[in-house]
Amino acid sequence: MEWNKKIKEGLQDYEAAPPEQSWDAISKELNKNQENTIPIRSNYATAVSWIRYAAAAIVIGFIVMVSFNKPFQNSIKDTLQGPGTKAAVVESKLAISNDSLPLKDSSKKQFPN
Amino acid sequence: MQKMLYEKFSAKMYGICLRYAHHPEDAKDILQDGFMKVFGNLSKFKGSGSFEGWMRRIFVNTAIEHYRKKNNTYEIQEAHEEGVTNKDLxxxxxxxxxxxxxxxxxxxxxxxxxxxxxxxxxxxxxxxxxxxxxxxxxxxxxxxxxxxxxxxxxxxxxxxxxxxx
Incomplete structure (x- = not known):
């Protein structure tokens, strides 16, 4: 079977120049396939879109809560205009007025000659 | 990258196609189908053997499929070995x-x-x-x-x- 070995060696790496138009046909087919496939999104792009959806959902949820929930509205009002704030304003006014009172002789006592 | 692969291997793969095809026109079709398969399955190449060997198998299988499809029934008829002289070429x-x-x-x-x-x-x-x-x-x-x-x-x-x- 010497011929078998020879033919195998001779033809296994046999090369022939392909027709010139064959690459054009292949690239045309490749382009056609690429047009039909949905582009694969990168992980980063997917994460960004999920973050956007999450942020939009939080904003919409907050708006819905404020619009339809009376106790929630009241609690916000109380927080903004409630007694706590008023008291703080009154206290700060008193503090200002106290600070503006004329000093007594204490200064003399504190800083003797 | 695809064009680079084509330029590197097309002559060798076309040689295979010519051996399996009856007409150069059929060889051209096998070459095109074979390269489409190679490009579509590049991710499946594990790198365990040679890339050329992997491509070669794809082209041989494509050639066999091509003739199965084209002739509908494969042209091999069941036969026995008796009566056929074994000649050396x-x-x-x-x-x-x-x-x-x-x-x-x-x-x-x-x-x-x-x-x-x-x-x-x-x-x-x-x-x-x-x-x-x-x-x-x-x-x-x-x-x-x-x-x-x-x-x-x-x-x-x-x-x-x-x-x-």
């Missing part, structure tokens, strides 16, 4: 590779595929039988017949060449 030595490929492409479809798979690709008759869904005996007899056919053709080729001189 020593006359091949005198021919150039291009002439041998031309002679192989002229073989009838069934003979050609078995001859290519056994003599050049190096598959065993058992493997060929599984690939072509035929019996091992049929693969052996088809190979023996293909050799007898080629021997006859080479004789005619030589006669023709001497007649020209």
């Amino acid at each position: 020593t006359a091949f030595d005198k021919l150039a590779a291009d002439d041998i490929v031309k002679l192989i492409s002229e073989l009838p479809n069934g003979y050609r595929t078995v001859f290519n798979l056994f003599a050049i690709e190096g598959f065993s008759h058992k493997e060929i039988a599984a690939m072509l869904k035929i019996s091992e005996g049929t693969s052996k007899s088809q190979f023996a017949r293909s050799k007898a056919w080629l021997q006859e053709k080479i004789k005619n080729h030589e006669k023709h060449a001497h007649g020209m001189e």
Whole structure:
């Protein structure tokens, strides 16, 4: 079977120049396939879109809560205009007025000659 | 990257296509289908063997599929090995590779595929039988017949060449 070995060696790496138009046909087919496939999104792009959806959902949820929930509205009002704030304003006014009172002789006592 | 692969391997792969095809036009179709398969399955190449060997297998399988599809029924008929003389194709030595490929492409479809798979690709008759869904005996007899056919053709080729001189 010497011929078998020879033919195998001779033809296994046999090369022939392909027709010139064959690459054009292949690239045309490749382009056609690429047009039909949905582009694969990168992980980063997917994460960004999920973050956007999450942020939009939080904003919409907050708006819905404020619009339809009376106790929630009241609690916000109380927080903004409630007694706590008023008291703080009154206290700060008193503090200002106290600070503006004329000093007594204490200064003399504190800083003797 | 795809064009680079095509430029590097197209000549070798077209050589394979020519051996399995009956006409250069069929070889061109096999080449195109084969490269489409290679590009579509690049991610499946594990890197365990050589890339060229992987491509080669794809092209051989594409050629077999091509003829199955085209002829609808594969042209190999079940036959027995008896009565087929086992000839040695020593006359091949005198021919150039291009002439041998031309002679192989002229073989009838069934003979050609078995001859290519056994003599050049190096598959065993058992493997060929599984690939072509035929019996091992049929693969052996088809190979023996293909050799007898080629021997006859080479004789005619030589006669023709001497007649020209």
